[in-house]
Amino acid sequence: MTKHIKKIGNLSRRQVLVGSAAGAGLVIGYSILPHAVDSASKAIAAGNWDHQQYLTMDADGKAYVYVTKCEIGQHVGTALAQAVAEELEINWDDVNVIYPDSHAKWGLMITGGSWSVNWTFDRNSRIGASARIALIEAGAKMLGAAPNNCTAKNSKVISDDGRSVSYKDILSKTTIDRTFSEEEMKSIKLKSFGEYSIVGQSKLPFDLPGKIDGSAVYGSDVFVPNMVYGIPVPNPVRWGAIPQSVDESDAKKIDGYVGSYVEKNGFARINTGYVVAFGETVWAAMNAAKALKIKWDLGENKSVSSEDIRNESVKLQQDPSSGFLWVLEGDTDKAMDNAATKHKAVYETSIAYHGCHEPMNCTAYEKDGIWHLHGGNQWASMAQPTAAAALGVEADKVVCHQYLAGTGFGRRTEPDNFVLAAQCSKHLEGRPVKLLFTREQDMQFDFHRTPTYQVVEGGSEFGRMTAMNHDVVAGWSTKRAAPGFMPDSVDKKGKVDQFSTNGSDHWYDIPNHKVRSINNELSDKALPVGFLRAVAPSWTFWAVESFMDEMAKKAGEDPLAFRIAHLNARGKNAGSPPNSVGGANRLKNALLVAAGRAGYGVKPLGENEGMGIACVSSQERGSPTWTACVAEVKVDPNSGDLTIKKVTVAMDVGTAVNPEGVKKQIEGSTLHGISLALYEDMTMKNGSIEQTNYDTWTPMRLDQAPEVETIIIQNGHYPAGTGEPATTVVAPAIANAIENAVGARVRSIPMTPEKIKSALREA
Amino acid sequence: MTVLTVNGVNQVVDAPGDTRLLWVIREHLRLTGTKFGCGLGLCGACTVHLNGEAVRSCQVEISDAEGAKITTIEGLNGGQGGHPVQQAWLELQVPQCGYCQSGQMMNAAAFLSSNPSPTDSEIVEAQQGNICRCITYNRIKTAIKRASEIMQGA
Ligand code: FES
Numbered sequence A: 001m002t003k004h005i006k007k008i009g010n011l012s013r014r015q016v017l018v019g020s021a022a023g024a025g026l027v028i029g030y031s032i033l034p035h036a037v038d039s040a041s042k043a044i045a046a047g048n049w050d051h052q053q054y055l056t057m058d059a060d061g062k063a064y065v066y067v068t069k070c071e072i073g074q075h076v077g078t079a080l081a082q083a084v085a086e087e088l089e090i091n092w093d094d095v096n097v098i099y100p101d102s103h104a105k106w107g108l109m110i111t112g113g114s115w116s117v118n119w120t121f122d123r124n125s126r127i128g129a130s131a132r133i134a135l136i137e138a139g140a141k142m143l144g145a146a147p148n149n150c151t152a153k154n155s156k157v158i159s160d161d162g163r164s165v166s167y168k169d170i171l172s173k174t175t176i177d178r179t180f181s182e183e184e185m186k187s188i189k190l191k192s193f194g195e196y197s198i199v200g201q202s203k204l205p206f207d208l209p210g211k212i213d214g215s216a217v218y219g220s221d222v223f224v225p226n227m228v229y230g231i232p233v234p235n236p237v238r239w240g241a242i243p244q245s246v247d248e249s250d251a252k253k254i255d256g257y258v259g260s261y262v263e264k265n266g267f268a269r270i271n272t273g274y275v276v277a278f279g280e281t282v283w284a285a286m287n288a289a290k291a292l293k294i295k296w297d298l299g300e301n302k303s304v305s306s307e308d309i310r311n312e313s314v315k316l317q318q319d320p321s322s323g324f325l326w327v328l329e330g331d332t333d334k335a336m337d338n339a340a341t342k343h344k345a346v347y348e349t350s351i352a353y354h355g356c357h358e359p360m361n362c363t364a365y366e367k368d369g370i371w372h373l374h375g376g377n378q379w380a381s382m383a384q385p386t387a388a389a390a391l392g393v394e395a396d397k398v399v400c401h402q403y404l405a406g407t408g409f410g411r412r413t414e415p416d417n418f419v420l421a422a423q424c425s426k427h428l429e430g431r432p433v434k435l436l437f438t439r440e441q442d443m444q445f446d447f448h449r450t451p452t453y454q455v456v457e458g459g460s461e462f463g464r465m466t467a468m469n470h471d472v473v474a475g476w477s478t479k480r481a482a483p484g485f486m487p488d489s490v491d492k493k494g495k496v497d498q499f500s501t502n503g504s505d506h507w508y509d510i511p512n513h514k515v516r517s518i519n520n521e522l523s524d525k526a527l528p529v530g531f532l533r534a535v536a537p538s539w540t541f542w543a544v545e546s547f548m549d550e551m552a553k554k555a556g557e558d559p560l561a562f563r564i565a566h567l568n569a570r571g572k573n574a575g576s577p578p579n580s581v582g583g584a585n586r587l588k589n590a591l592l593v594a595a596g597r598a599g600y601g602v603k604p605l606g607e608n609e610g611m612g613i614a615c616v617s618s619q620e621r622g623s624p625t626w627t628a629c630v631a632e633v634k635v636d637p638n639s640g641d642l643t644i645k646k647v648t649v650a651m652d653v654g655t656a657v658n659p660e661g662v663k664k665q666i667e668g669s670t671l672h673g674i675s676l677a678l679y680e681d682m683t684m685k686n687g688s689i690e691q692t693n694y695d696t697w698t699p700m701r702l703d704q705a706p707e708v709e710t711i712i713i714q715n716g717h718y719p720a721g722t723g724e725p726a727t728t729v730v731a732p733a734i735a736n737a738i739e740n741a742v743g744a745r746v747r748s749i750p751m752t753p754e755k756i757k758s759a760l761r762e763a
Numbered sequence B: 001m002t003v004l005t006v007n008g009v010n011q012v013v014d015a016p017g018d019t020r021l022l023w024v025i026r027e028h029l030r031l032t033g034t035k036f037g038c039g040l041g042l043c044g045a046c047t048v049h050l051n052g053e054a055v056r057s058c059q060v061e062i063s064d065a066e067g068a069k070i071t072t073i074e075g076l077n078g079g080q081g082g083h084p085v086q087q088a089w090l091e092l093q094v095p096q097c098g099y100c101q102s103g104q105m106m107n108a109a110a111f112l113s114s115n116p117s118p119t120d121s122e123i124v125e126a127q128q129g130n131i132c133r134c135i136t137y138n139r140i141k142t143a144i145k146r147a148s149e150i151m152q153g154a
């Protein structure tokens, strides 16, 4: 975050400037004072300083909070603004949000990993507090009072003798000039849990009204004068095909056909080659995309199937020399030899598709030497330099403009649509291009979730697990998307993709624990794989939490009591502030809450009905959100049909900044987890994804949505991410419930009726 | 040239007669509240009213829509917003990303005008064709019931 801050003279340290240019409002941001400027207000008046501006206030006393995140349905801007407003002591009606364009000064612009609120709550609180302090000082002066005798409340500075001056008056009448050193920023005393009046309130999200009257603007709603439409022609193979020749004769008969962009060299972040059809209207472009006759070289993946990828995983797992260690504690081999009870099982997950309801799109054009890329984007810090590289210009010649996104789920962290739109526009000499993926293009040219293959082996004695061996075989998305982010393996033999393995480093107290992370390169090559909501914990906890149930039953223990016995906040599971403080005790608590509320082991159930539990610490060990689930199911043993009757999810979020927003995230991510676990099958054949639209790929529909009861646990700890964890907890809870209902253990996602029937035959 | 009556306004559209109504509404007339999800009539994101009935505009050719009264989300409740369905949607904070919600509301509004006090199973059946990828289904179900109450003056 700090590496772009240039050192000037001895002013090498970043400060927070709080300054106003007389009557023009207030700017609050991180910067160093520019050379030869000695005050915040002069720097702001000069307007040319390189700063991260997180908050501005206008002369009317209204505040604008800058949100460098993408609205993908999580109402993130509202939660971030609440943190600022709480400390600023401003009337909530005076607060709004702004989503700035991409710029290096913002540091990492990424929306994912449930990081947004977790990473910025403290910073935003301090930004709001610094502005409040400066306003109190200025207001005190106007009142002729000492700042120490003044407080701020409801957009006013109030002296202890009861006189007051509004923020509006302060900002319209005086100049503010204040800098805060990093030490001073750190030492500001923030409010704590229990003292909040805006944090913890379910404020109506800023983005909500426009989504009800139809006025909300998404990336696909962008219009630019003189633009053409670009529709990609689906390649016959997901990755590796190259167009050899294109016959336009039929396309040319289409009224409004503009031409095509044929790329035979490809671009690493898009594909090996591609063709885009252009039309003056979207209809012309769509028809042209179908009319172009293309001869393809199908490339090296032309015969790859889902079975091939799975076979490769099986082979890799059986080879003791594959992979690198992610966890190594104690001696699992010795502990396994000595264990009284042993169990081993294989867990699998299929290819999965993001299925963003708004297909990928981007509108691109060049103006005065700057390339403008418009669209909803979860990782502008990746899209901007990558598009620049493809265009052959410096990164600062590309600007990404942020929009609402019709879901993201991690798909919009990929830069492919932005880069492709830019290339299309360059091909048309800067003429604006609105690139739209059809559903077919979006489904087949996703950066899919890797299929996974995991083997878990455990041993126990006297009701306690003494050993766990866990092999995770998966495609490695980080290796493709951001190899520099990969940490060393614990055996220092190589790098591990933490986003293919995290979650396996769970919080159960098991003295001997080994996790081997194995990269299936065929999956990387043929799919290639990306980041789908919750990423690795969606499969690692599928394995761990299914296995804990199986192991408990094998050891003759109750699955709830068995888990509780292994959740002890000691040693490495003690946790540490701010994120994981409380450690395994918080997970135990969430589990007890969910089990208690749902009536696990207590509620009377009918024939072929069962309840299953699971608990997770998604996303990462350093930023866990303690989440537990009870699923109540009914299975038809003849057809294998599964009915989810109810799911109960308890989540320890520490502090819920916007409780209704948290509740919605839990509801949506729980149901998304069920949809992935039961309905969203996806397969590859001849190097191509077999499903093409919502008829062959069948996500959850309204009649399949069970009741979701959410319990938000707040204890005043630091806010945890809430957009993803519930996605990872439902699948194992359902599998455990199926076993409790009819005695069948399903170990493969999606859990289709066929797989349930076959598990019943084995039971 | 095709003349379409959209939200009470006659619009002259220069597009081939087989162009799907969705694209004319969105890209020619720039009423972007109506969304594209699948193009095959499978998801309901593109739902508008044709003479008061919910249709998938990605499946309607503009030549077949000539002379019909077309209503989009922007024209719901005579263009004033605040249709009981919209009131209920706001009250229950239904949208997450919001992309599917115009289609959901248009579908629900047409359904409620023909069946003002539906049962739970009628709601499920009526709304089954509208996909929501944020999976706000439970709030949608509740909001339809709430809209029905609002329509009855509750
Ligand atoms: S876009 Fe028309 S039904 Fe999906």
Ligand code: FES
Pocket: A073, A357, A406, A407, B094, B095, B096, B097, B098, B099, B100, B101, B131, B132, B133, B134, B135, B136
């Ligand atoms: S609210 Fe996002 S798709 Fe329905």
